[in-house]
Amino acid sequence: MTDTGSIFKKTGAGHAGPVPAQLRDDRMTDVFAGKIAVVTGGTSGIGYAVSEELLKRGATVWVIGSRNESVVKAKASLAAYKNAWFMAVNVTAADEVKRMIDTCVKESGRIDYLFNNAGIGMTRPSKDLTLEVWKQAIDLNLWGVIYGIHFALPVMLRQGSGHIVNTSSIAGIIAPPAQTVYCATKYAITGMTEALRYEFAEKGIAFTSVCPANVATAIFTGVEIPKEAIPADEAARIILAGVEKNEAVIIFPESAKKIYEILSKDPALKDRFMLELARRRNAGWESGVPYLGMPDDIIDLSA
Secondary structure (H helix, E strand, C coil), rough: CCCCCEEEEEECCCCCCCCCHHCCCCCCCCCCCCCCEECCHHHHHCHHHHHHHHHCCCEEEEEEEHHHHHHHHHHCCCCCCEEEEECCCCCCCCCHHHHHHHHHHHCCCCEEEEEEECCCCCCHHHHHHHHHHHHHHHHHHHHHHHHHHHHHHHHHHHCCCCEEEEEEECCCCCCCCCCCCHHHHHHHHHHHHHHHHHHHHHHHEEEEEEEEECECCCHCCCCCCCCCCEEEEHHHHHHHHHCCCCEEEEEECCHHHHHHHHHCCCHHHHHHHHHHHHHHHHHHHHHHHCCCCCCCCHHHCCC
16 A cells, blocks of 8 residues: 655755766756656656656655655665655545645745656557556546646646646557557647646746657566667656757657658558558467567658
């Protein structure tokens, strides 16, 4: 059971001190230094990498995980940083998300960035989807984001500033076959984020959608990692570079961004690409070896 009362704090947390020299690199900027950031899904994968990169850059980071076990593990691995706070939060429960935001504001004084990153991936034949699977995905991928926005936005409006970064997916801007439930949640996030971006721009509140394709994380445990997947730490640097520029949508890796741009301009090619992807995925289910890559061999990416 999630223990929302547990706050694991480093000595001096909440006051970002100098970043240890061995943890810095030449690509860092000071834009995030001294800022307060909340990262859900922050104890693994992209969320962990974003949390660590923010910590390296001098931000105070609330690293949020869904289970106490994952939070304790993240606390141990990020022990070098004195500007990290940790909480176990079930983002599918509104009262827990409210407590997360309230506690952050009480302890840190404000929220400059909220990274709504918690979620689950899902690629499976649509005929196998149960209503329970639909509910699980919508509760975590969509309601978890809605709750974060609902409770953080009033804080940022009072501040007159803030940036909410919602993790969508490449499946939130194109619709790969066998990702029906995933697309349903991620398209919702992308559309919601765009609408909010325009609505609150004059209030000083920024909104960004993050739309990754394959990133080499534990999501691929037990299956072959697609060749185009990039490391999570590289993904984190791309995300923060886009957030720093206040980009509306951050798409990566570069190969996926190119595919998206090409398919958006050529509906006939898009149909051919998606039908081939469906053929390969259907064959993968039948053979017992899931096809999780992209048929980029039918697109000229050199142009």
